[in-house]
Amino acid sequence: QVQLQESGPGLVKPSETLSLTCGVSGGSVTSGSYYCSWIRQPPGKGLEWIGYMYYSGSGSTNYNPSLKSRVTISVDVSKNQFSLKLSSVTAADTAVYYCARGRIQGYYFDYWGPGMLVTVSS
Amino acid sequence: SYELTQPLSVSVALGQTARITCGGNNIGSKNVHWYKQKPGQAPVVVIYRDSNRPSGIPERFSGSNSGNRATLTISRAQAGDEADYYCQVWDSSTWVFGGGTKLTVL
Numbered sequence: 001q002v003q004l005q006e007s008g009p010g011l012v013k014p015s016e017t018l019s020l021t022c023g024v025s026g027g028s029v030t031s032g033s034y035y036c037s038w039i040r041q042p043p044g045k046g047l048e049w050i051g052y053m054y055y056s057g058s059g060s061t062n063y064n065p066s067l068k069s070r071v072t073i074s075v076d077v078s079k080n081q082f083s084l085k086l087s088s089v090t091a092a093d094t095a096v097y098y099c100a101r102g103r104i105q106g107y108y109f110d111y112w113g114p115g116m117l118v119t120v121s122s
Numbered sequence: 123s124y125e126l127t128q129p130l131s132v133s134v135a136l137g138q139t140a141r142i143t144c145g146g147n148n149i150g151s152k153n154v155h156w157y158k159q160k161p162g163q164a165p166v167v168v169i170y171r172d173s174n175r176p177s178g179i180p181e182r183f184s185g186s187n188s189g190n191r192a193t194l195t196i197s198r199a200q201a202g203d204e205a206d207y208y209c210q211v212w213d214s215s216t217w218v219f220g221g222g223t224k225l226t227v228l
Contacts, residue, residue: 046221049216
């Protein structure tokens with residue numbers, strides 16, 4: 001059974017960089033059949049796709065245009081995990097952050113992590 | 123960028139049929155997926171590729187997609203169906219979510 005788990009600081013100061021990691025078990029980040037993705041949900045609001053990395057030998061990424069200038073997603077093959085970095089955060093970046101596996105066949109998310117609340121505050 | 127429109131809320135009487143719509147320009151040409159999210163939990167896919175149910179999802183959940191509207195139908199609504207529902211498509215190599223619909227079972 002595939003499982004994903006987010007980890008990282010739950011509190012980040014304004015203007016700093018938010019860094020989260022998604023550990024994957026029961027599957028490989030290099031399978032080539034999935035997009036390693038990040039999605040967020042501000043309190044009381046809807047889902048917002050952040051971006052993905054597709055890893056098959058080499059990695060390719062794509063990001064939400066509204067966040068593109070501040071986002072970096074990378075994969076650590078040796079640890080079977082992938083990471084999110086979001087720079088220059090403000091209070092508007094306070095949200096529950098989910099990592100998820102996006103299927104290449106069908107383009108939907110079949111497995112999600114439980115989510116992690118990250119608060120941006122001084 | 124592509125946009126998906128959902129009603130903010132839908133109410134259904136216990137045991138009746140709920141229909142949640144998702145509007146988008148020529149959405150019938152895309153694959154639509156639906157997620158159910160309960161408070162404090164991650165979303166779970168309940169319909170993928172317009173009308174397919176993952177294993178473990180009751181047959182009461184069905185989907186359709188045509189023209190400019192996709193619909194998630196929940197038959198014989200139960201108290202446990204009360205949740206937020208999101209539609210999602212893949213467009214121009216990005217994932218797009220609808221704004222979400224809160225389903226209330228009366």
